[in-house]
Amino acid sequence: MGALEYLIPVTAEVHVPSHLHPYIIGHKGSGIKKLMSEFDVHTQVSQPGGNSDIISIMGLAAKVEQAKTKLEKQINDLQTKMEDRALRNFKLTFTLDPKYHSKITGHKGLLIAQICTEHDVTIHFPKKGNREIEDQITITGYKENTLAAKNAIMKMLHKIEKTISKEIPLNHQVRDSIFGLGGKAINKIMDQFQVDIRLPPKGSWNSNITVIGLSDNVQDAIDHILDLEKYYLSGIIRYESPLDNLKNTYLYKITMQSPKCFLKRDVPRNAKATPNSPNDDSEEFPKLKQQTPPKTHPWRP
Structure with a gap:
């Protein structure tokens, strides 16, 4: 008799809230079909719009029990997810x-x-x-x-x-050195002092920069930038000073050279200058005195 009871079909009912039916049944019944195929059972779902929230499972007792357990777990998981979704929203x-x-x-x-x-x-x-x-x-x-x-x-x-902003001028000769290639140096300063530094537009003659941040951070960043400016300027001065000295020495030598290099060549040093009359150009143009009158030719008819 026990073996026969095992073969007798049974029916189990599972309460499924109506708002969960679409998730349990699945698209075109794919969810409920998978349950039936996995446990070899039949199911009966209340018609849409009906008052019943019951899904009936029919089949052998052991299979029905397994299908029921699986269905109840799905329901619990869905309810947990929906509650979590509500909390998350x-x-x-x-x-x-x-x-x-x-x-x-x-x-x-x-x-x-x-x-x-x-x-x-x-x-x-x-x-x-x-x-x-x-x-x-x-x-x-x-x-x-x-x-x-x-x-x-x-x-x-x-x-x-609590942030403040301060604008400071930078010497245009060292501005690029302080900014660094691609602004890497100035970005490092911003990270170090936790400030924001606004640079002038590219190609602008305005070399002022604006430092923004907490008061103490802004002042520390400005002090650091001005120290860099002083350092780079001192390098420029050290580099230019020897060149300036060389230029001055060269110009001095040219100025102090003997004027003898400007004397006329081939003129005796003991030659005496004689004044010329205003209308006499013979001294300046000696060839004019040596010119002979042109020869005349007899007239021929």
């Missing part, structure tokens, strides 16, 4: 003056991306020109994560509000 909204938005997001959004990664949240800033409230920021994620992300943003804001 918690939204925290607060206001932030639009003038700080670009400073909070950072260059190419690197600063805000770092906060999102660190706290596992997404942060939405309103786009310019949209109808959204311009000063409204929305953080989405687990509640505790959104609060931590907001706290990080407010710390950045507090730091930004």
